[in-house]
Amino acid sequence: MSKVRIYELAKRLNMSSKEVIELINKEFGIEVKNHMSVIEGDDANIILEFVEEIQKKDDDASSMDNAKSSSKTSDEEKNKDEDFDELELLDDDFKRNEKIRKRPKSEKPKNRFIREGKKSEECLEEIKLVQIPDTIKVGDFAERIKKPASEIIKKLILSGVMASINHEITFEVAEKIAEQYGILLEKEEKKDKKEVLINDFEDKEEDLKPRPPVVTVMGHVDHGKTSLLDCIRHSRVTESEAGGITQHIGAYTVDIDDNKIVFLDTPGHEAFTAMRSRGAQATDIAVLVVAADDGVMPQTIEAINHAKAAKVPIIVAINKIDKNGANPDRVKQELTEYGLIPEDWGGDTICVPVSAKTKEGIDNLLEMILLVAEMQELKANPDRPAKGIIIEAKLDKGRGPVATVLVQKGTLHIGDAIVAGTAYGKVRAMIDDKGRKVKSASPSIPVEVLGLSEVPNAGDILYCVEDDKKARQIAEINQEKQRVEYFESTSKVSLEDLYSQIREGKVKELNIIVKADVQGSVEALKQSLEKISNEEIRVRVIHGGVGAITETDVSLASASNAIIIGFNVRPDSMARQAAEREKVDIKTYRIIYEAIDDVTAAMKGMLEPEYSEVITAKLVVRATFKVSSVGTIAGCYVEEGKINRNNDVRVIRNGIVIYEGKISSLKRFKDDVREVAAGYECGITIERFNDIKEGDIIEGYTMEKVERK
Numbered sequence: 001m002s003k004v005r006i007y008e009l010a011k012r013l014n015m016s017s018k019e020v021i022e023l024i025n026k027e028f029g030i031e032v033k034n035h036m037s038v039i040e041g042d043d044a045n046i047i048l049e050f051v052e053e054i055q056k057k058d059d060d061a062s063s064m065d066n067a068k069s070s071s072k073t074s075d076e077e078k079n080k081d082e083d084f085d086e087l088e089l090l091d092d093d094f095k096r097n098e099k100i101r102k103r104p105k106s107e108k109p110k111n112r113f114i115r116e117g118k119k120s121e122e123c124l125e126e127i128k129l130v131q132i133p134d135t136i137k138v139g140d141f142a143e144r145i146k147k148p149a150s151e152i153i154k155k156l157i158l159s160g161v162m163a164s165i166n167h168e169i170t171f172e173v174a175e176k177i178a179e180q181y182g183i184l185l186e187k188e189e190k191k192d193k194k195e196v197l198i199n200d201f202e203d204k205e206e207d208l209k210p211r212p213p214v215v216t217v218m219g220h221v222d223h224g225k226t227s228l229l230d231c232i233r234h235s236r237v238t239e240s241e242a243g244g245i246t247q248h249i250g251a252y253t254v255d256i257d258d259n260k261i262v263f264l265d266t267p268g269h270e271a272f273t274a275m276r277s278r279g280a281q282a283t284d285i286a287v288l289v290v291a292a293d294d295g296v297m298p299q300t301i302e303a304i305n306h307a308k309a310a311k312v313p314i315i316v317a318i319n320k321i322d323k324n325g326a327n328p329d330r331v332k333q334e335l336t337e338y339g340l341i342p343e344d345w346g347g348d349t350i351c352v353p354v355s356a357k358t359k360e361g362i363d364n365l366l367e368m369i370l371l372v373a374e375m376q377e378l379k380a381n382p383d384r385p386a387k388g389i390i391i392e393a394k395l396d397k398g399r400g401p402v403a404t405v406l407v408q409k410g411t412l413h414i415g416d417a418i419v420a421g422t423a424y425g426k427v428r429a430m431i432d433d434k435g436r437k438v439k440s441a442s443p444s445i446p447v448e449v450l451g452l453s454e455v456p457n458a459g460d461i462l463y464c465v466e467d468d469k470k471a472r473q474i475a476e477i478n479q480e481k482q483r484v485e486y487f488e489s490t491s492k493v494s495l496e497d498l499y500s501q502i503r504e505g506k507v508k509e510l511n512i513i514v515k516a517d518v519q520g521s522v523e524a525l526k527q528s529l530e531k532i533s534n535e536e537i538r539v540r541v542i543h544g545g546v547g548a549i550t551e552t553d554v555s556l557a558s559a560s561n562a563i564i565i566g567f568n569v570r571p572d573s574m575a576r577q578a579a580e581r582e583k584v585d586i587k588t589y590r591i592i593y594e595a596i597d598d599v600t601a602a603m604k605g606m607l608e609p610e611y612s613e614v615i616t617a618k619l620v621v622r623a624t625f626k627v628s629s630v631g632t633i634a635g636c637y638v639e640e641g642k643i644n645r646n647n648d649v650r651v652i653r654n655g656i657v658i659y660e661g662k663i664s665s666l667k668r669f670k671d672d673v674r675e676v677a678a679g680y681e682c683g684i685t686i687e688r689f690n691d692i693k694e695g696d697i698i699e700g701y702t703m704e705k706v707e708r709k
């Protein structure tokens with residue numbers, strides 16, 4: 001074991017014992033009594049290494065004395081060997097550093113408080129806590145722990161790390177040095193690299209200025225959305241601009257006296273779902289178009305639920321009031337069933353009777369939009385780097401990637417370095433909704449932007465950053481993130497892992513979309529499901545409707561982190577693909593209480609069924625043949641997958657399941673076959689089922705065991 005006496009050190013350093021005692025107290029925090037005191041173990045090792053380092057430096061400093069010192073060194077070496085024969089000295093720096101590096105953790109020199117045997121409570125008072133990042137420059141580290149950099153460098157050298165003031169050291173290395181000062185280090189919370197590059201700061205209240213409202217028009221098919229938008233657009237465009245109005249950029253601005261309103265021209269639900277699933281919100285106000293002669297219809301309800309889920313105020317435009325059968329009061333009455341109580345009936349929903357045909361009520365509708373906008377106090381800071389949202393984007397043959405951007409904060413200028421998702425570049429040109437080239441775009445103003453490296457996605461956030469290099473770096477980070485998200489499952493809720501998500505505090509509300517074959521079942525499911533809320537989790541049916549599960553249902557589920565429960569209905573292929581892509585959990589049932597039981601069990605982490613259905617094939621019935629001995633044969637075309645003789649099958653008509661059972665025969669021409677792949681025709685008969693019709697869909701499936709999380 002290493003051992004050294006104070007007077008021996010004094011001799012080597014050519015110092016007095018008193019000076020040595022002071023030095024080792026200051027440098028290493030070791031207190032010794034007098035020149036006869038002995039230092040042992042790791043402490044001795046460290047001090048000897050320190051002494052050697054000082055001697056080496058002294059040697060280097062005086063090149064004149066080189067010859068002399070080398071002869072002296074050999075003499076001293078001899079003396080040293082005699083003086084320190086008990087010490088395990090190593091021959092050269094390399095070996096010494098190796099030894100330090102390899103020293104097991106348990107042997108590391110303890111900090112001075114522990115070494116001196118102070119009680120832990122006393123230590124706590126003296127120990128300082130300093131935060132540093134994963135890696136830090138020596139100079140910055142010295143500054144943070146308020147010690148001279150030269151001292152840190154010396155200590156680093158002693159612990160085998162050759163570093164200058166600008167070298168980066170790891171947290172672990174810094175921790176060892178800090179320990180010697182009785183300082184505890186803590187890792188600084190990591191800031192997302194992207195956040196650092198983007199610098200999306202909160203604006204000060206005094207920098208905010210009013211901005212125009214952004215409106216989305218939604219409603220049931222044929223209720224007049226397009227007519228209403230066209231009517232507003234044409235009636236508000238001046239003659240000089242008339243040539244430009246054919247320009248379609250996905251959004252446009254209308255001027256009302258000194259005010260502007262921006263209308264999004266994308267399909268209403270997309271404006272909500274696609275964008276909201278990316279955490280972005282483009283719309284401030286939803287205008288719900290309801291035809292006065294038709295009333296509230298399934299897509300009207302869907303639109304209400306979308307707007308409600310996005311917490312966007314709704315203005316109802318009761319359209320087609322010029323028509324004979326128009327009955328605005330009936331519309332109002334129906335709206336109350338969905339929580340929209342008209343103002344004139346004591347509620348707070350503004351309802352405006354309009355006609356897109358005669359233009360009656362249009363000015364009133366625009367005024368109401370401005371009124372609601374005013375109440376919302378829509379504001380943004382125009383004097384900061386721009387942040388916007390991609391409304392739509394396409395690849396134009398002549399112009400390359402073209403993106404319609406709705407600026408949300410700041411002002412976008414020609415020449416700005418920008419990034420949106422994985423696309424980046426410089427704003428080469430900007431064109432407004434009237435087809436005019438513009439140099440800048442302020443908050444709420446939609447513009448077409450040219451100059452991006454690729455076509456971004458609708459809903460991607462566009463940031464203006466310092467320079468092209470940063471824009472590219474962020475795009476690369478986004479690309480990596482996209483890749484990781486693709487491979488890792490997202491945190492979307494599913495019945496299977498609901499319990500663990502509740503436990504981890506990730507889910508406080510279970511959002512459900514209910515689709516069923518008849519309205520009665522939708523209501524029954526809705527009520528029963530909402531009743532099973534408990535203290536930990538609230539069950540909320542955010543949308544219910546009749547008919548097959550569609551892609552729109554999946555996008556709403558994805559945007560609202562909901563699961564979809566289908567009762568006697570199935571997802572169509574587009575919905576299934578979307579659900580797979582967006583990782584939305586769809587569960588289908590044929591018995592109501594099974595759905596309730598499953599959700600109840602999932603909430604308690606006791607989900608019973610350990611089998612999950614895997615769809616193997618989708619067949620379309622192209623013709624039917626009645627054969628008295630076997631019943632009805634369905635002549636089918638396999639559209640997707642592969643149908644196997646042993647698969648279970650279900651017959652679907654207009655999105656509704658009408659029968660589930662087994663295949664009794666599967667033939668190609670006259671031969672019995674085991675399976676038929678996509679792209680081929682086949683003949684199928686189903687056990688105990690003859691009511692098959694042309695146009696029906698036959699779905700093949702198997703039940704596979706799933707691992708519970």
Ligand SMILES: Nc1nc2c(ncn2[C@@H]2O[C@H](COP(=O)(O)OP(=O)(O)OP(=O)(O)O)[C@@H](O)[C@H]2O)c(=O)[nH]1
Pocket residue numbers: 219220221222223224225226227228319320321322323354355356357358
């Ligand atoms: N009489 C009358 N007809 C209208 C009015 N508004 C729209 N229509 C007619 O209703 C039909 C449907 O109008 P659209 O504007 O295409 O309806 P939409 O909601 O955009 O329909 P989709 O785009 O298919 O969802 C058209 O024939 C219009 O001419 C109105 O105020 N009065």
